[in-house]
Amino acid sequence: MDASRQIAARIEFLRRQLVDREPGPLRDAYLAVPTRERPVLQGTTTPALTQIWQQRPSGLITPATAETQPIDLIDVYLTFEEIFGFAAGPAYPVKQLQALPLGFVLQFCAELLNALSRPGASHSDVDRAFATQWLKEPIRTRVLNELRDPRRALVVPQALMLLARAAVEHSPDSLPDGAKPGNLIGALLAFSDMIGPSGEGGPTVLGEQPGDLGREVIANQYFNNNASVPHTFARYVRRWRELPQQFAGKDGLVDLPAVYEQCTGVTLDDLTVVAGALWAAACNGNVLTPTAELETLLPAGQVAKVLALISADLETLRQAVQSERARRHTEWTFDAFQQRPVIRLGAFLLVMDQRHLIDRAFGWLPILDVRFPPDTHPRPTNHEKLAGQAIRTLRRFSELYVSEVLHSITGQGTTTRRVYDDPELKAAFQGEGQKIADAAVDYGDTWVVVEVTTSQLQRDAATAVPGNAQVKDIDKLLEEVRQIDATIQALRRDESRLTGVSSQIRRRYLPLLLLTEGFPVNPVSMTVIRERAHKRGLLQGQDVMPLEVIDVEELEWIEALQEQQGVSLLAVVQRKQASSLERTSMRSFLADTITTPLSHPQRFEGKVSKALGPLEAVLLKRKQREP
Known part of the structure; x- marks a missing residue:
């Protein structure tokens, strides 16, 4: 067959594929351009009613859509097994922590938590810096390649809190001379693997009950909520400073700064000085601050009173974490660190997470000091009534x-x-x-x-x-x-x-x-x-x-x-x-x-x-x- 006949035969074949099944009057009426997104039925120009699928940035395969979907807002963390090629058992991170000094682990966690919560911080930048500093080749290159996907992540804030809490329970204050230290990075990444739903399960179809997975989603979002610091400061000024001056003595409202000092022996000014100085240092990358440096800002006695409210030494922290164990049903229980976001390490003060520090000093939480004053300060005779008025006022x-x-x-x-x-x-x-x-x-x-x-x-x-x-x-x-x-x-x-x-x-x-x-x-x-x-x-x-x-x-x-x-x-x-x-x-x-x-x-x-x-x-x- 010569070339012209081959071409004619090919054209006839294509014609039959495209329009042979359509009525004659329609065959020359219009053209259709089949695409991957718009397939047509064979032999016609009729669009096929078919669902197009795509892989979301999270890795989940869903029906194709040009719009951002809720699943696209979720980061997918690299697992221990993805990184190292094998799974870590539940005993692995505990064994590593038993061979790591507590102060070292807490400072490591604080460095990363504050890097993540610093105003304007980029999670992806922190992940890449962590991989570059702490992982060895060839694992480092493999992880950095995985992190090129903008929805993949490495450092899990919850895992850092789990690591810190477990260290308080299992790590010694110091290691014997010559003892081989545990694998801190392995312990952290192992905790990332162990995060997941717990409990008795529940409905898998959403309705009136969230179910087991739904509870985890709610707790996860609550934990990872990052409030804007300028917004928190602006609300603090209005709620704790300006409005009390405008409305003190009206409609049963009380002067919040005066009540705070009456119940705690600490002024809001002193709380601002100590917390503000520690926050500013953490924003500049200094999670450890000498206590003596704060005492140049306020009299030593006043600094100690503020620290009694917002900080804990290692022994106090151990007692608080241990008291939580009996009622700890999930992996989202970090009360000890949120109520006392500053840890006293000898002559230094460690800010575990500046988010918790800001909430503790400038958000709603100062009202807890009014409700539960320190034992070292005598309660006002009308304390219960005064605390109730303060809560209603706020x-x-x-x-x-x-x-x-x-x-x-x-x-x-x-x-x-x-x-x-x-x-x-x-x-x-x-x-x-x-x-x-x-x-x-x-x-x-x-x-x-x-x-x-x-x-x-x-x-x-x-x-x-x-x-x-x-x-x-x-x-x-x-x-x-x-x-x-x-x-x-x-x-x-x-x-x-x-x-x-x-x-x-x-x-x-x-x-x-x-x-x-x-x-x-x-x-x-x-x-x-x-x-x-x-x-x-x-x-x-x-x-x-x-x-x-x-x-x-x-x-x-x-x-x-x-x-x-x-x-x-x-x-x-x-x-x-x-x-x-x-x-x-x-x-x-x-x-x-x-x-x-x-x-x-x-x-x-x-x-x-x-x-x-x-x-x-x-x-x-x-x-x-x-x-």
């Missing part, structure tokens, strides 16, 4: 702070009208048994109904203890959701009682639950809370949008977005709920969708300096005393 100031952020957000742009706070809602919808939310924001065609709560995951829920601890905490939140639901119903019936004007349009309602101290929002927790709310008949109706749960830091990021790009709170939530990340946290959604860097809200101007003002003042005095 909760009230947290709610007032959220109101300030809402007013800041709605005070800019042209689409919003105003915020109606708790007093206005109560005045409009007062009545026996009427529940009221904390705020309602009028966006024209939509009401955003906000309930603020200072509730936090209780210990068993935060550490994934098998049972119903997480469900019980979620059910507590549903009581807050009832406030939102009741307010939506009141607005439906007659919103003119609040606004003074009857609405001429059909309204929609966005229920927004805001937790000031954070909550692990993920597909597991959001499915459980929405399912349980639905079962109770809450937030029903075509005019009610899905419940959104955010924390105050996420609200502050939305505030910055409003100021800098004019995007409203309602628009942000609507975009999130229309995306594939609808059941993830707001911060995950913002990190995935905002391509331009955001600065902090304008309200933060000067707040960081004010939070650290006592430290700056004593540093200035010390400099002036220098010759």
Whole structure:
């Protein structure tokens, strides 16, 4: 057969493959270009209804989609077996720790934890530096190649905490002369392998119960939540410094700084000086600080009083870890390190993790010092009543702070009208048994109904203890959701009682639950809370949008977005709920969708300096005393 006939035969073959099965009138009507993403049925130009699959960055194979999926937000850690080619038994890391000095292990863990939690730190940079410094060839090259995948990770923060806790239990203070040290890196990576679900299991289909894996997901997110330090400082200034001055003696509110000093014998200024100096040193890479250096900032007696609240020596740390053993059901129990984030090693102070230090001195946790004063300081005669007033005051100031952020957000742009706070809602919808939310924001065609709560995951829920601890905490939140639901119903019936004007349009309602101290929002927790709310008949109706749960830091990021790009709170939530990340946290959604860097809200101007003002003042005095 000559060449021309070969070509003609080939064309005829292709014609039959592409269009032979189509009706004659359609064969020349249009063209179709088959691609991998758009296959067609043989002999036709009809697209095949087939599912395209792809491997996600996590390694999981899922239906193909161009959007970021929740699974893409999860890093996949290298295992001991991947790195070394064999599995380590549970006895392996303990054996290594028995041949390693405790102080050395704790300092090693502190160096890595602080490197990971330092503001602006890159986890991938820490991983590469760790592999380069601590692994030998050819393992080093193999691990560095694995880490080129941006979703693979090496240093696990939880494994570092497990290593530190196990070292407190098993490592000696020192080794005998000539003793061969254990393999510290092997022990760390072995603990990474041992992290996983524990307990009796549970449902594998998400619904009203999180199940065993769901509990671990919630605890993991709670543990790894990284609060922004400037945001924490700004809230500290308002809640612990400025609002107490504005409201002291009003409505049963107390002066928090005065109560703190009365209950502990320590001023908030002294706490700021000690914690601030240790945090600044850790940010600069110095996790060990000589105690004598702090005593140049404050009188020695005052430094000791502060350290009695936030630090522990090795013996105290051992006792605290040992006391946890009887009630330690999971691998997320690190109370001893979180309550006392500074460890006294001889003449030095070791900051285990600056995240815990910031929370301990500038977050919610100073209220624990008011509730549980040190034994060395005499309690006020009315201590129990005073502590109760202090807790209620801090909760009230947290709610007032959220109101300030809402007013800041709605005070800019042209689409919003105003915020109606708790007093206005109560005045409009007062009545026996009427529940009221904390705020309602009028966006024209939509009401955003906000309930603020200072509730936090209780210990068993935060550490994934098998049972119903997480469900019980979620059910507590549903009581807050009832406030939102009741307010939506009141607005439906007659919103003119609040606004003074009857609405001429059909309204929609966005229920927004805001937790000031954070909550692990993920597909597991959001499915459980929405399912349980639905079962109770809450937030029903075509005019009610899905419940959104955010924390105050996420609200502050939305505030910055409003100021800098004019995007409203309602628009942000609507975009999130229309995306594939609808059941993830707001911060995950913002990190995935905002391509331009955001600065902090304008309200933060000067707040960081004010939070650290006592430290700056004593540093200035010390400099002036220098010759």
